[in-house]
Amino acid sequence: MLLALATALVLAAGPQPSSTDRGRAEQLARSGKTVEAMEIFVRLVEQDPADVEARLWVARLETRLGRLADAEAGFRSVLREHPADVDARIGLATVLTRRGKPEEALAILTDVERNTGENSDLFGGLGRAYRRVGDDRRALDYFRRAHRLAPRDPDLTAGFEAVARVYAHSLAFEGFTQGGAPGAGVQSGSIGTRVRVVPRLHIDVSGRMQQGPGYSDATAGAGVLWRAARATTAEFHALGGPDNIALATSDVSGGLTHYAGVFEIGGAVRRFAFPGARVLAAYPTFAWDPGGRWRLDSRYTYTQSSFDQTGQSRGDHSAMLRETWRGWRRVAINAVYAYGVESFEQLTADRLGSLGMNTLAAGLRIDTPSLTTIATTWEHEWRSNRTTVDRLNVSIVQTIP
Numbered sequence: 001m002l003l004a005l006a007t008a009l010v011l012a013a014g015p016q017p018s019s020t021d022r023g024r025a026e027q028l029a030r031s032g033k034t035v036e037a038m039e040i041f042v043r044l045v046e047q048d049p050a051d052v053e054a055r056l057w058v059a060r061l062e063t064r065l066g067r068l069a070d071a072e073a074g075f076r077s078v079l080r081e082h083p084a085d086v087d088a089r090i091g092l093a094t095v096l097t098r099r100g101k102p103e104e105a106l107a108i109l110t111d112v113e114r115n116t117g118e119n120s121d122l123f124g125g126l127g128r129a130y131r132r133v134g135d136d137r138r139a140l141d142y143f144r145r146a147h148r149l150a151p152r153d154p155d156l157t158a159g160f161e162a163v164a165r166v167y168a169h170s171l172a173f174e175g176f177t178q179g180g181a182p183g184a185g186v187q188s189g190s191i192g193t194r195v196r197v198v199p200r201l202h203i204d205v206s207g208r209m210q211q212g213p214g215y216s217d218a219t220a221g222a223g224v225l226w227r228a229a230r231a232t233t234a235e236f237h238a239l240g241g242p243d244n245i246a247l248a249t250s251d252v253s254g255g256l257t258h259y260a261g262v263f264e265i266g267g268a269v270r271r272f273a274f275p276g277a278r279v280l281a282a283y284p285t286f287a288w289d290p291g292g293r294w295r296l297d298s299r300y301t302y303t304q305s306s307f308d309q310t311g312q313s314r315g316d317h318s319a320m321l322r323e324t325w326r327g328w329r330r331v332a333i334n335a336v337y338a339y340g341v342e343s344f345e346q347l348t349a350d351r352l353g354s355l356g357m358n359t360l361a362a363g364l365r366i367d368t369p370s371l372t373t374i375a376t377t378w379e380h381e382w383r384s385n386r387t388t389v390d391r392l393n394v395s396i397v398q399t400i401p
Contacts, residue, residue, distance in 0.1 A: 022054070029057060032154040032329045034064050052078055056087050063095055064155065066292035071095050086116055090125045097125070098291060100261035102132035120150035127159055134230035136167040137199045140401070154329055157369075164371055164401040170194045172206075174395040176346070181387035186212040188346075200227040204237065208247070212348075215245040231259040240273075246348040248272040262290045274349040276308045281344070283318075295324040301341055305352050316340060316355040330368065334377075336361035342379070346391075356384040363393075371399035 025040035044054040059074030075092040093105035123146035131139035143160035175189035192206030207220040221239030240250035255268025264287035272279040283301035301318040318340025326332045338359040363377030379391040
């Protein structure tokens with residue numbers, strides 16, 4: 001009797017999980033402070049390995065940090081002990097979606113939905129899975145419902161905003177000013193709108209005006225963006241301005257992008273006509289985006305330029321690398337190196353004979369809660385004639401869900 005009482009007193013005096021720590025950890029997690037929250041929840045699990053709620057939080061935060069194998073193992077360990085645990089099933093489905101298995105995730109989530117009421121995590125999981133299978137309409141609906149239930153959850157907010165920016169209508173402004181080399185002073189601005197006409201089809205309409213030494217040009221046109229398959233989009237655009245001096249008199253392009261897990265693989269062909277010259281460009285693209293803080297974009301371009309005055313043609317090679325660091329919830333920083341054509345939207349007739357340029361750029365993107373994206377980029381360009389050009393780009397995109 002005395003031994004049992006002494007043992008109970010020792011256990012009571014030992015380290016116990018603190019409700020204050022748990023509450024603080026959940027608050028940190030829901031406010032987006034993932035690493036700080038993870039440290040507390042890991043400590044709670046070490047103190048009590050049977051603490052299912054803390055184990056689930058560790059797996060959720062590992063998912064947010066991109067540690068998908070560890071997160072899946074954590075959710076499955078809970079399900080081995082508690083096969084009907086709703087939170088563990090939702091968490092496992094979320095990981096399966098991130099690992100490129102959205103059909104398996106939907107099978108789990110639709111089964112859970114039949115026996116579960118209003119649940120923000122469930123709706124968020126369904127939103128992610130439907131987005132991966134190409135059903136943006138249902139994805140946006142579920143994310144909207146999840147966001148309404150938990151408006152301060154950073155994961156649900158990010159999911160809702162990401163789908164809205166892809167699926168909804170939008171209005172965009174983009175402009176740049178440049179200077180440096182003699183005669184390089186240019187100001188340019190464009191405005192465009194994207195309208196969803198059916199769930200898988202958007203129509204773009206845009207126009208650009210540009211002023212430089214001795215000219216004032218304009219282009220206008222339209223295009224379509226079509227979700228051709230679950231993970232494949234196709235687009236076609238045609239723009240032009242018949243009286244242009246520096247900008248293209250016609251600009252026609254078509255391309256495909258395929259999403260394969262954390263990779264984006266695509267390619268496009270673009271044909272420009274300038275006064276006295278024509279350019280045909282073909283470029284494959286590749287991007288790696290594991291869903292964490294880093295994203296890498298790359299592009300190789302081969303251009304074939306033909307000149308009416310000399311009857312000659314020449315081929316040029318270009319390459320672009322862009323690294324993006326999403327260091328904060330709503331702010332991303334990117335750095336770019338490009339050789340040759342770094343942006344077709346800034347390609348003008350005077351640059352066709354000297355495409356051997358080197359460009360370094362750095363930029364900042366801010367995504368606001370009002371679904372406005374503001375981006376600014378500074379570029380420094382070394383041209384093949386040993387002159388330099390500096391350019392400041394600014395863009396504003398307003399999404400209208």
